[in-house]
Amino acid sequence: MAESEKQTMGFQAEVKQLLQLMIHSLYSNKEIFLRELISNASDAIDRLRYEALDKPELQEHDPDLKIRISFSPENRTITISDNGIGMSRDEAIAHLGTIAKSGTKEFLARLSSDQKKNDALIGQFGVGFYSGFIVADKITVESRRAGLPASEGIRWESTGEGDFTVEKIDRAQRGTDITLHLREGEDDFLTNWRLKAIIRKYSDHVSLPIQMLKEEWDNESKTMKTGTELETVNQANALWARNKADITDEQYREFYKHITHDLNDPLSWTHNKVEGRTEYNQLLYIPKEAPFDLWDRNKRGGIKLYVKRVFIMDDAEQLMPVYLRFVRGVIDSNDLPLNVSREILQESRDVKMIREGSTRRVLTMLEELAQSDDPAKKELYTTFWNQFGQVLKEGVGEDPGNKERIAKLLRFASTHNDSDVQNVSLDDYISRMKDSQVRIFYITAENYTAAKNSPHMEIFRKKGIEVLILTDRVDEWMLSFLTEYNEKNLASVAQGDLDLLKLADEEEKKQNEENQTDFKDTIEKMKTVLGKKVKDVRVTVRLTDSPTCLIADEKDLSGNLQRMLKAAGQKVPNMKPILEINPNHPIVQSLKYEDKHFDDWTNLLFDQAVLAEGGALADPAAFVKLMNNMLLDSVGKKSD
Numbered sequence: 001m002a003e004s005e006k007q008t009m010g011f012q013a014e015v016k017q018l019l020q021l022m023i024h025s026l027y028s029n030k031e032i033f034l035r036e037l038i039s040n041a042s043d044a045i046d047r048l049r050y051e052a053l054d055k056p057e058l059q060e061h062d063p064d065l066k067i068r069i070s071f072s073p074e075n076r077t078i079t080i081s082d083n084g085i086g087m088s089r090d091e092a093i094a095h096l097g098t099i100a101k102s103g104t105k106e107f108l109a110r111l112s113s114d115q116k117k118n119d120a121l122i123g124q125f126g127v128g129f130y131s132g133f134i135v136a137d138k139i140t141v142e143s144r145r146a147g148l149p150a151s152e153g154i155r156w157e158s159t160g161e162g163d164f165t166v167e168k169i170d171r172a173q174r175g176t177d178i179t180l181h182l183r184e185g186e187d188d189f190l191t192n193w194r195l196k197a198i199i200r201k202y203s204d205h206v207s208l209p210i211q212m213l214k215e216e217w218d219n220e221s222k223t224m225k226t227g228t229e230l231e232t233v234n235q236a237n238a239l240w241a242r243n244k245a246d247i248t249d250e251q252y253r254e255f256y257k258h259i260t261h262d263l264n265d266p267l268s269w270t271h272n273k274v275e276g277r278t279e280y281n282q283l284l285y286i287p288k289e290a291p292f293d294l295w296d297r298n299k300r301g302g303i304k305l306y307v308k309r310v311f312i313m314d315d316a317e318q319l320m321p322v323y324l325r326f327v328r329g330v331i332d333s334n335d336l337p338l339n340v341s342r343e344i345l346q347e348s349r350d351v352k353m354i355r356e357g358s359t360r361r362v363l364t365m366l367e368e369l370a371q372s373d374d375p376a377k378k379e380l381y382t383t384f385w386n387q388f389g390q391v392l393k394e395g396v397g398e399d400p401g402n403k404e405r406i407a408k409l410l411r412f413a414s415t416h417n418d419s420d421v422q423n424v425s426l427d428d429y430i431s432r433m434k435d436s437q438v439r440i441f442y443i444t445a446e447n448y449t450a451a452k453n454s455p456h457m458e459i460f461r462k463k464g465i466e467v468l469i470l471t472d473r474v475d476e477w478m479l480s481f482l483t484e485y486n487e488k489n490l491a492s493v494a495q496g497d498l499d500l501l502k503l504a505d506e507e508e509k510k511q512n513e514e515n516q517t518d519f520k521d522t523i524e525k526m527k528t529v530l531g532k533k534v535k536d537v538r539v540t541v542r543l544t545d546s547p548t549c550l551i552a553d554e555k556d557l558s559g560n561l562q563r564m565l566k567a568a569g570q571k572v573p574n575m576k577p578i579l580e581i582n583p584n585h586p587i588v589q590s591l592k593y594e595d596k597h598f599d600d601w602t603n604l605l606f607d608q609a610v611l612a613e614g615g616a617l618a619d620p621a622a623f624v625k626l627m628n629n630m631l632l633d634s635v636g637k638k639s640d
């Protein structure tokens with residue numbers, strides 16, 4: 001089929017799903033369609049301005065960049081026009097028929113029959129162009145890419161059901177007109193004052209003029225009629241370049257929604273004019289909810305880079321460290337060259353200074369929330385932590401220069417609160433440390449219950465010593481960088497010998513010495529039975545209830561980390577654990593006098609310890625058989 005003929009094409013399956021979801025979820029907030037389409041128009045103009053830096057001919061004698069909104073009560077249409085970069089035929093097919101965001105499939109898979117949940121999800125996703133279908137049952141897009149001849153214009157049309165059509169048209173002016181054919185019952189939008197009010201509410205801060213035809217008094221009909229003169233409806237200057245004092249919170253919030261397409265308000269923001277060696281404006285936001293693709297570390301950052309008010313690029317990842325990839329906003333540099341590329345950004349000293357400065361600002365913003373006496377701000381920090389805490393933890397390893405500051409912002413579950421809620425800081429912990437205690441104790445485990453019930457916790461429970469409970473995937477990695485805080489070492493309760501004796505009283509110390517001699521022979525025998533499975537066997541003061549537990553040597557990887565690495569398919573060096581035995585446990589005591597079944601008991605105690613710390617047995621069937629034999633013995637029935 002010739003390209004000039006009208007072609008019908010199907011939407012990508014994800015688009016169909018998104019459209020359905022969106023129309024249902026956003027029905028109560030319909031007017032945002034205009035903000036979304038104006039944002040796209042403003043992006044298209046930004047892109048033109050940037051490409052025209054190199055190719056001035058793209059301006060095509062039409063250098064006055066602007067957005068125009070018009071409407072027709074007769075045809076029941078609203079049209080959003082821009083003289084931006086426009087779209088070629090292929091671009092229209094690619095951009096208006098598919099969703100390019102990575103992770104969309106996973107996002108859509110999370111949809112459920114619960115409308116409330118879906119509403120929240122769509123907020124995180126951002127709806128963009130497709131939001132036009134909330135109020136329109138047909139959308140016509142006419143566009144021509146800057147630089148292409150007039151004969152290369154395109155018309156794209158769809159009712160938002162399953163497919164769209166594209167055809168070539170003649171179009172003299174570059175840029176895009178998006179015409180919404182309103183659904184039945186949406187005629188409210190077809191007045192000058194309503195559209196103006198929506199533009200002022202949502203798009204006042206857009207740095208380009210948004211124009212509409214002025215209304216004039218018509219003497220003949222004695223009504224207001226659309227005239228012929230254009231007026232600019234918004235303030236049309238860059239919000240981030242204005243003085244803080246002149247910007248309302250509402251304007252900050254709307255600007256956030258404009259740049260992110262997020263339907264929620266931001267959690268917090270920081271706006272600064274930085275002067276000195278490098279000069280730049282920054283307006284940085286923390287969202288209220290994590291985006292659906294937060295875990296994709298390859299996801300580009302959320303910072304728009306401008307140079308002297310000219311948009312340069314989206315997602316300038318060099319401007320923010322990866323662990324702050326949830327931060328959205330604008331950085332406008334006065335020093336970078338206008339023709340800056342991603343490659344130049346990587347090497348630029350200015351960029352390095354901007355990144356460092358911005359990182360500091362974000363950390364300060366978080367500290368202000370975390371340390372505030374105002375309960376509402378503290379609550380915001382809790383929200384932040386629940387959404388982004390795990391990502392912030394990456395910073396402990398990624399940003400050595402700010403490690404101490406980040407560590408101060410961390411929140412953990414703790415035995416002090418006896419709950420899995422992560423709300424205890426390292427400073428809280430230190431303030432509660434016992435006089436004789438020199439280390440900050442923590443446990444890592446697969447989940448909260450496993451951690452809480454681990455044999456490693458017994459001595460700490462007995463002594464009333466607080467233990468932080470770490471169960472996030474990133475924790476083991478983070479801990480390899482966070483070995484000390486405020487001159488206190490962090491120590492795993494499952495690793496090393498922990499100076500536990502320092503915490504014991506005189507009586508316990510004496511008892512321990514006696515136990516060491518008492519169990520000397522038993523331990524030697526156990527070592528012979530277990531052979532290469534263990535590094536050592538020793539008497540412990542760690543246990544009160546369990547007979548045995550496994551400990552990783554101080555310098556080895558923890559058992560939990562070894563398991564995680566294995567689960568991720570990585571090769572783990574063979575690090576043998578230390579078996580610790582509880583001298584007060586009846587089974588361990590009876591071992592001293594056991595002869596015939598000594599090997600079986602030893603193997604059983606070792607396997608139990610593996611299971612208790614969440615490990616997998618090398619030969620589970622042998623364990624079950626052994627245990628059953630011993631159970632049979634204990635009930636007086638002979639095993640084979």
Ligand SMILES: Nc1ncnc2c1ncn2[C@@H]1O[C@H](COP(=O)(O)OP(=O)(O)OP(=O)(O)O)[C@@H](O)[C@H]1O
Pocket residue numbers: 040041044082084085086087095096125126127128129130176260261
């Ligand atoms: N007015 C326009 N001029 C030129 N291209 C446009 C215009 N509107 C949309 N597009 C193109 O269509 C693409 C898809 O738009 P859409 O709003 O769905 O998503 P987006 O803007 O890329 O993402 P998000 O909405 O999350 O910011 C845009 O990235 C852009 O390439």
